[in-house]
Every structure is written in C-alpha cells, then in structure tokens.
Amino acid sequence: MFEESYRELRPRAPLPELRVEFFSFANVNNTIRLREGRLLVRLSDLLEGAPENVLRAIAHILLAKMYRRPVDGQRAAHYRRYVSTQHMSRKAHLVRQLRGRKQIHSAQGHSYDLDAIFEELNIRFFHGLLGRPQMTWSSERARNRLGHYDPAHNAIVVSRIFDDLRVPQFVVEYIVYHEMLHLKYPVKLRGSRRCVHPAEFQAEEKLFAQFEQAKQFLSRL
Numbered sequence: 001m002f003e004e005s006y007r008e009l010r011p012r013a014p015l016p017e018l019r020v021e022f023f024s025f026a027n028v029n030n031t032i033r034l035r036e037g038r039l040l041v042r043l044s045d046l047l048e049g050a051p052e053n054v055l056r057a058i059a060h061i062l063l064a065k066m067y068r069r070p071v072d073g074q075r076a077a078h079y080r081r082y083v084s085t086q087h088m089s090r091k092a093h094l095v096r097q098l099r100g101r102k103q104i105h106s107a108q109g110h111s112y113d114l115d116a117i118f119e120e121l122n123i124r125f126f127h128g129l130l131g132r133p134q135m136t137w138s139s140e141r142a143r144n145r146l147g148h149y150d151p152a153h154n155a156i157v158v159s160r161i162f163d164d165l166r167v168p169q170f171v172v173e174y175i176v177y178h179e180m181l182h183l184k185y186p187v188k189l190r191g192s193r194r195c196v197h198p199a200e201f202q203a204e205e206k207l208f209a210q211f212e213q214a215k216q217f218l219s220r221l
C-alpha cells in the first residue's frame, strides 16, 4: 500500500526502502521519518484490522506530508471519519487508561479478585482452555458499560461498580463469563455487519446457571 501510494505521489522518483510497522502509541498516532534514505513508518496499533481503504488513506496522508504534496481531501476525510467512530474512540480511551497512565489497574479489587473468578470459570465452562487475558477493574465507575473484552490489548475490563460485596458474586461471574465468551467467539464480519453475539454465543451464555438472576440484577441498575 505504501509503495503504491508512493508511486502515485512520486511516479518518477526511485522507491526508497520502506519499513512499516504497527506500534503501541498511547493514542491514535502515526509517524513517518526518512533516515539514511529509508522511510520508517509507524502506525498506531489501534489501526490493526482497519479496513483497507482506511490504511490506504493513512499511507497517502503520511507520504503526502513527508514530500510536501497536497493531501487529498477525500482521503483525509475518510481517515478522520474512521478514527472518530465510536468504536475507535472507545478503543483509544481504553488504551489511554491502560498505557497512558502510570497507575496499573489490577485484577484484585476490594471485594472480588477477577483473576480468581476467571480461573474458576475457565475450569467450570472451558476445560481450563482459555488463556487468561489481562483482567482489570475499570478506573472509572462506568454504569453504561458493565464490562468489555478488548482484543487489541487482550484485556477484560469490568466496571468498578461491581467490586462491591453488595453485588452478588454470581453477577460478577456472569459479567466475566460473558466477556470470556467474547474471547472464545471473536467478532466476525458478516457482510459488512459486525456480528457480536452469534447464536452459538447466546446459547452458550445460557449455560450459566444464574443467567436469568444475573440479568435481572443488572436490569435494576
């Protein structure tokens, strides 16, 4: 993609050696440098898995900036639209929480230990076969998001509001179990629509004995 973009901008110039890699910035950040005739490009790893036309857009933008050529407005707009989607801004927000701050949130809360809950559920439902991601209580007391699995950082984050002995253990277990199913069933693209909870996912979720009670508890929040 970068080669094609380069050709488009500088059809007659020789193609320099290119190194393009994804990099863990604390933000959606992309850099380009010219070092000893080599072009070094670092793309935010938040863009891993981005649609091809988004990656082509960022290739164009970086190279146009590097060689002081006009940036194509349509492609710039396309890239900006993608980065500002809710999906991306949530990802970026979480990354800032995980990487941007010094404080590392831990699995051990005041009332519940997410690592222990994960391990117990792993044996109860998955024959111990799931690799444990980073388990962490959220830094904020989010009410709109109970928990989520972030594949980019292989982390399960559970809202801190549940780290409370007034919340029954099976409710915390249910939230973790739900996110473990996301580990087991990665989000698939079906056509252009993201299928987040496929039928097998939903069927397996109901194997959790207190599924209904947990749902009921959560609906009263």
Ligand SMILES: [Zn+2]
Binding pocket: 178, 182, 196, 197
């Ligand atoms: Zn879900």
